[in-house]
Amino acid sequence: MNDQTISGQAENLRLTADAVPLNEANALCDTIEALRDQLAGILGTNDELVSEAHRIAETAADIVRTLANLRTTIQDTSSHHHGNTGGHRPANTSNPTASTQTEKPYDRLPKPSISKPQPLPAGVTGDPATWPGRIEDNGTTDETRFSSDERSVAERLAQTGPNIVRRVPHGKDDRTADATVNGSLVEFKTLQQKDGQIPTRKTVKKMIRKSQNKGGQSPDVIIDGRKTGLTPEEALNGLKAYLNAPENADKLSRVRVWGKVFDFDWKREG
Known part of the structure; x- marks a missing residue:
């Protein structure tokens, strides 16, 4: 031939x-x-x-x-x-599907850290003056201020460490991350427990997929499930299901999932 x-x-x-x-x-x-x-x-x-x-x-x-x-x-x-x-087929004819x-893609990636929820530092209260970090959200419209769910995530970040959380202004149709945390774009997602249905790995995978649709809002995602009965096992299985899907393995840099009784933190780079 x-x-x-x-x-x-x-x-x-x-x-x-x-x-x-x-x-x-x-x-x-x-x-x-x-x-x-x-x-x-x-x-x-x-x-x-x-x-x-x-x-x-x-x-x-x-x-x-x-x-x-x-x-x-x-x-x-x-x-x-x-x-x-003038070349020929490569000598290596191993089965490409073997x-x-x-x-699977997840098997080659770092594994997450799963621990009890990070406690607030001593002296931290609901008063922002006691927080080690701060929130910069001075907007007066929906495009320039955090929603209640987003603000809950921002507050925890500012309360638990020296994090500067800024709202990223965007229009209704923009595919933009919700915030920057210490200058890096981060997308906030919040899980709901509707009609008593506890979120599953399917829910977690869907949340991650939504954050990456149409080019993605940010490869760094925080999923807040503190108001639900989400388990760390379902959080892990949801992340694995997303990363193992075709062409998804390289899209994410970090995924944090907060549950009632756990903190889940996966980073591409250890």
Whole structure:
């Protein structure tokens, strides 16, 4: 087979792989997970039907990961042939999906710190004059001041350390982070426990995904779940589910989740 034929085939395969609807596939995985969680709420987590739905969700996620990995491999092969006339296929013909079956993106990343909630320093009260940090929020409109949920997050940051929290003004349609903390953009998200439904990993994953939609508001996210019964296990599983989804592994730099009885802090760099 001549170089032109090989290059043409690789290009056609790359174009075919690029056409794989990964966003739609991710949405389908989320839908399956939501169905599983609804069934678990009705039938209990040990029900056979719930277990089957869980297996389907995991299989769907594995398929999407494999497609994403295959697309990358084909693109690399295409680049190799375009850049090396007269060349042949690389000697390494190992199965490109082998590693995805045993190792997922999260497995290669640092692990989070999970601890009891950070206590307030001695002498700190509700009076901002006693706080080690401060909030700069002097706006008079919705675009320039914190919402009540955002302010609750900002207050905890200012109360627990020498953090300068500033509101980032933005319009209704802007994709801008809520605040800067010591000069770095941070997105605030707040979990609600509606109708007694305790947030799950699905909820955490959804919150992270919303923070990263359309280019992302910030790779540094704080999720406030202090008013809910969210567990550290569900927080961890939600983060893992997001990071393991195709093309998500490199989007986040830090995720903090605050629960009633725990603080969860994941950083890309240890």
